[in-house]
Amino acid sequence: MSDFFFPRLEAVEAPAPWRLCTRWSTGEVLEVDVEGVLRATPPLAPILDPAVFATARLAEGGQGIEWFDEEFGADNVYAWAQEQAGAVSHQMFGEWMHRNGLSLSTAAEALGISRRMVSYYRTAHKAIPRAIWLACLGWEATRPQARSLPRRLPTAREYAALHR
Structure with a gap:
């Protein structure tokens, strides 16, 4: 993912189960609820455990959010956050x-x-x-x-x- 096309993810934290607080290279701080994605994707079920979810970390270079072997791409997270904030992604x-x-x-x-x-x-x-x-x-x-x-x-x- 190029900085030209998508904002870079600069920080992520999991303040509550299935909610992520993200900071972007654009200066935006966006919250995103990922529970629906996690529940709809069986291989992601282990992340539904609140203790596992709390281990969310920034992937190398701001390319996404990682939990062990699973990852959300930054472009998807940005789009979900925009849509949940009422914007068009x-x-x-x-x-x-x-x-x-x-x-x-x-x-x-x-x-x-x-x-x-x-x-x-x-x-x-x-x-x-x-x-x-x-x-x-x-x-x-x-x-x-x-x-x-x-x-x-x-x-x-x-x-x-x-x-x-």
Whole structure:
């Protein structure tokens, strides 16, 4: 993981079971609850033991968080923390692009922004503004077929019928 694309994890502590307090090279201090990930991934079950969880440590070079032979990558932890804080993560943005079959160029055209900004958002080099995420959701709801924008949004009933 390059510093160019993702913030570097500088410190981690486990103040409570399944909660991590992380400090990043961006200056952000973010808490993240990883209980859902631990419970959903059977090989990680040993980390559910509070005594084991408390041994969380920074992986070499800030590349992740380690417990014995298990590790969370810093990019995943950063995305989970962003989402839990109410922000849009690069993973959410990438999933939107994938779900809609968009390349950097077609996503840029859909959102009316540069290809470079799409790349920055997808790689977590820049924070994704709420307005951009709302534009993503709006584009997905209307799926414009032509180059022009739709004149109206579908009603909730029309949207539900389109996405059955």
